[in-house]
Amino acid sequence: MKKLKISTAQFENRSGDKDYNLSIIEKLTEKAAAEGSKVIAFHECSITGYTFARKLSKEQMLDLAELIPEGESIVKLQEIAQKYNMTVLAGLFEKDNENNLFKAYVCVDKTGLVAKYRKLHPFINPHIQPGNEYCVFDLHEWKCGILICYDNNVIENVRATKLLGADVIFMPHVTMCTPSSRPGAGFVDPKLWENRENDPTSLRLEFDGMKGRQWLMKWLPSRAYDNAVYVVFANPIGMDDDQLKNGCSMIIDPFGDVVAECRALGNDVVSTVLFPEKLTLAGGHRYTQARRPEFYRNIIGKEHTPEQKVSWISDK
DSSP states (O other): OOOEEEEEEEOOOOTTOHHHHHHHHHHHHHHHHHTTOSEEEOOTTTTTOSGGGGGOOHHHHHHHOBOTTTSHHHHHHHHHHHHHTOEEEEEEEEEOTTOOEEEEEEEEETTEEEEEEEOSSOOSSTTBOOOOSOOEEEETTEEEEEOOGGGGGSHHHHHHHHHTTOSEEEEEOOOSSSOOSSTTOOOOOHHHHHTTTTOHHHHHHHHHSTTTHHHHHHHHHHHHHHHTOEEEEEOOEEEETTEEEEOOOEEEOTTSOEEEEOOSSSSEEEEEEEOTTHHHHSHHHHHHHTOOGGGTHHHHTSOOOOOOOOHHHHTO
């Protein structure tokens, strides 16, 4: 396994406008390729848009969703990957031949589909079904996994993906800047986004405070640190339907340190090099080696009925 240069991106997507979103994905992929990167990751539902889907009927969702791998967006991603000799990861709504709906995230290179993952804990639309398996795959000699947004808040998912062999976990999100029971949480006023050129300070204070980045940094670095993995976090910036998102797409190394982060108040891409030696030098490697599963396998595996509540949706 050799060192590998990869990128993560943020951009303001348009709801339901796949052609526009794919055009931005291509522009940012071109930029990452010019920086010498081999891989670029985009956010959850970066192809389709996300938050607006809470308002859609099943028929509207089926019109929006695509078959994978034959859908037109996957074909376009392959064209982008081939044009820039890049591996591209992006998200969209998926349908199957029985009209079941899923939240999917794909990895595509110049040969076609490399990997597909279905979100285990979807909630944005009641017609979306949960995925039922983890995803670990080879990418430029590295073992990689995918977990979408809420999946990463259930810490067992991250450890399971690690134990299945992942050294890099792609974590596409649409998150932050929504109300919850957590002190300091809440929406960010869209007027701040509209006025960002004149007053970037007020917007940055909201984006970086407890509504946004400060909350993220309470838990995201620990996923990397505890499991000795590289975390590739991607999140949109700007308006996603009627919600303002704060971006800060980042890459975190196995020591839990942020080694690259988007800080622009707009579309952005950042790149960094992954070093294989960090995977075993980091403390999380020693901790996972020291595990004694005989103590907790029956506790963690105990029967449990899942209950998932999302405050800002439940309040609607």
